[in-house]
Amino acid sequence: MASKDSEGRKVRILMIVENCPYLRDPRVRREARTLVSAGYKVTVIAPNGDRQFLEEQTADNVRVYRFVKLPSSSTIVGHLLEYLFAMVTIAIMSAYVFLRDGFDIIHVANPPDGLVFIASAYKVLGKSVIYDQHDLCPDLYAAKFGDSDDLIARILRLLERLSFRLADAVIVTNESYKRLAMNRGRLDESVVTVVRNGPDHLNAKSGKIDPQLRRAASYILAFAGIMEIQDGVEGLIRTLHALRYKLGRNDFLCIVMGSGHSLKGVKALTRDLGLEDNVQFTGWISDRELYWSYLAASDICLAPEPFNEYNDQSTFVKVMEYMAAGKPIAAFDLKETRFSAQQSALYAKRNSELEFARVITKLMDDPGLRFTMGEAGRRLVQEKLAWQFSEPNLLKVYDLLASRYKRFQAGPELVAETKENDDLLPLNVLPEAGLEEHIRYAKGAPRE
Numbered sequence: 001m002a003s004k005d006s007e008g009r010k011v012r013i014l015m016i017v018e019n020c021p022y023l024r025d026p027r028v029r030r031e032a033r034t035l036v037s038a039g040y041k042v043t044v045i046a047p048n049g050d051r052q053f054l055e056e057q058t059a060d061n062v063r064v065y066r067f068v069k070l071p072s073s074s075t076i077v078g079h080l081l082e083y084l085f086a087m088v089t090i091a092i093m094s095a096y097v098f099l100r101d102g103f104d105i106i107h108v109a110n111p112p113d114g115l116v117f118i119a120s121a122y123k124v125l126g127k128s129v130i131y132d133q134h135d136l137c138p139d140l141y142a143a144k145f146g147d148s149d150d151l152i153a154r155i156l157r158l159l160e161r162l163s164f165r166l167a168d169a170v171i172v173t174n175e176s177y178k179r180l181a182m183n184r185g186r187l188d189e190s191v192v193t194v195v196r197n198g199p200d201h202l203n204a205k206s207g208k209i210d211p212q213l214r215r216a217a218s219y220i221l222a223f224a225g226i227m228e229i230q231d232g233v234e235g236l237i238r239t240l241h242a243l244r245y246k247l248g249r250n251d252f253l254c255i256v257m258g259s260g261h262s263l264k265g266v267k268a269l270t271r272d273l274g275l276e277d278n279v280q281f282t283g284w285i286s287d288r289e290l291y292w293s294y295l296a297a298s299d300i301c302l303a304p305e306p307f308n309e310y311n312d313q314s315t316f317v318k319v320m321e322y323m324a325a326g327k328p329i330a331a332f333d334l335k336e337t338r339f340s341a342q343q344s345a346l347y348a349k350r351n352s353e354l355e356f357a358r359v360i361t362k363l364m365d366d367p368g369l370r371f372t373m374g375e376a377g378r379r380l381v382q383e384k385l386a387w388q389f390s391e392p393n394l395l396k397v398y399d400l401l402a403s404r405y406k407r408f409q410a411g412p413e414l415v416a417e418t419k420e421n422d423d424l425l426p427l428n429v430l431p432e433a434g435l436e437e438h439i440r441y442a443k444g445a446p447r448e
Contacts, residue, residue: 003039003402010041011402014094014103016119018086019111022046022064024286026317027134027173027197028109032062034391035398043101045093047086063101065093074229074261076145076152083112091118098122104405105130105398111137113159120166128401131167132195133177136160139310143230148309161185169397171195174336176313195394197317198387199324208289213297216280217253219364222298222327224291225318227260230311232304232332234266235353239304241273242357249361252278254302255294259284295325299370300363303331303341307350315340320385323377328370330359340385344377 003011013035017028022044032042048066057064067089070082097103106122108115109132119129138156142148164170164185170192172178181192213220221240227233233256243249256266256279263281270279285291295301301322305311312334319340322329329345331337338347346363348356363370 003035003399010039011105011405012041012101012103013043013105013107013398014097015042015044015107015109016090016094016115017044017046017109018069018083018090018115020046021048021066022062023059024284025109026199027132029060030200030387031107031132031195031394033060034387034394036061038395038398040398040402043097043103045090045097065097067093072261074144083114087112087114087118090115091121094118094122103127105401107132109134110163111135111140113137113156113163116163116166123166123168126404128168128404129166130397130401131163131170133163133170133172133181136177136180136310136313139308139313140230143308143310144228157184169193169401171394171397173197174313174315174339176336180313193393193397195397196385196390197315197320198385198390199317199320199381200387208293209297210293213255213294217278218251219253219300220298221252221254221300221302221360222257222295222322223254223302223304223318224257224285224295224321225316227258227262227266229262230305230308231260231262232306232311233260233262234269235306235351235356236302236304237266237269237273237275237279239353239356239360240275240278242354243360244275244278246354247357247361249364250278252364254279255282255298256280257282257285257291257294292325295322295327298325298327300360301325301327301329302360303329303337303345304356305332305334305337307332307334312336319345320381323385324381326374326378328363328373329377330356330363332356340380341377342380344373344380346373 015028015032017025022029025046028044028046032044035042043063043065045065045067047069057066070085072082073079105128106119107130108119111134116129116131123129137160138148138153141153141156147153161184164181164187170181170185170187172181172192172194173196175194178192178194181187182189223233223236225231240254243252267281270276282294285294303316303319303322305316313336315336319329319331319337323341323344329341331341331345331347332350333347337345346359348359
């Protein structure tokens with residue numbers, strides 16, 4: 001098996017994530033579960049949700065070391081302090097894990113991009129580094145703070161380039177991110193692998209409709225996700241204001257699930273615009289069964305992210321979870337949102353809140369269209385976008401890197417059973433020549 005070294009020991013992986021607890025990060029958690037199912041030994045360093053320091057837990061057969069973060073902030077100074085403190089903490093904890101458990105491959109998920117420096121320190125000890133680009137940090141900074149060319153923006157672009165170059169392999173969430181890695185990072189196409197953020201569509205089927213919620217209004221709208229300035233939640237509230245007071249619709253209730261720095265301002269705006277009877281805030285929902293029940297009860301799901309360079313190139317987890325739940329989507333016309341949702345969404349003119357409200361109205365008034373769009377989204381997830389279709393790409397990268405630590409036994413196929421799905425997935429483990437050559441070159445071999 002590619003997940004064992006020459007002595008039969010499991011290849012050990014250390015995954016690092018700074019900005020989200022392990023149990024709340026669907027991408028990292030699915031990656032870890034997939035790797036464990038394929039025979040790897042996985043350890044994770046991630047932030048904690050409470051005030052305990054260096055606490056260890058086991059989840060999904062993954063050992064998780066949790067650390068305390070500084071309070072998150074929406075200011076530049078706050079971000080810098082948070083990241084500096086986290087970098088020092090993670091560096092100490094990675095050394096602790098290295099001495100106690102050991103690892104062969106270190107997998108870092110941005111933000112921040114500076115995490116790759118910690119990982120690269122272990123390259124001198126023969127460890128491999130995977131850079132998992134969750135976010136475009138320079139573009140995210142521009143979306144949050146409105147400046148794409150100040151000193152911090154230039155530093156972020158430098159950190160991104162160094163992250164690309166220091167890693168042995170790069171994985172990204174979509175084709176837009178892959179093209180950017182090739183252009184800004186000057187990487188060969190074979191070095192960058194797309195591992196999409198597909199949902200587990202089987203869990204979506206467990207959502208049970210709450211009859212009390214269904215009686216709350218004729219139409220239930222739903223938003224789910226992080227609430228930061230780039231996520232457009234304040235714009236969503238203004239859209240709902242237009243829906244009620246400009247288009248004359250007062251027959252809806254919008255369930256807003258999630259939290260973030262914008263939540264307090266969004267609640268205040270809701271009160272100021274007279275929408276308290278039309279909007280219900282649930283906070284962050286950790287109970288996935290409850291989360292899917294809210295989606296099951298909804299008529300229309302909302303993706304209000306406005307157009308900017310960051311949002312246009314990013315894939316939003318919420319969109320594919322809406323699709324997995326079989327719900328029609330109202331969204332702004334963004335490139336990667338359109339790529340994911342296709343016929344399951346109606347697209348409003350970019351950044352026009354009134355047009356967004358009209359799209360919602362169109363869906364409210366056409367139950368047949370809602371059903372057709374919801375079923376189209378469900379099929380897309382089941383046939384193309386579910387996490388099971390991303391697993392082979394992830395394992396291909398890992399099996400190739402693991403070949404450094406074992407006698408690579410390449411057979412016609414490897415069968416792995418995932419925790420989320422009982423289907424057996426044939427995984428082609430023969431490496432792409434370009435990526436294999438890149439790794440040989442990184443180890444000092446001459447290019448052929």
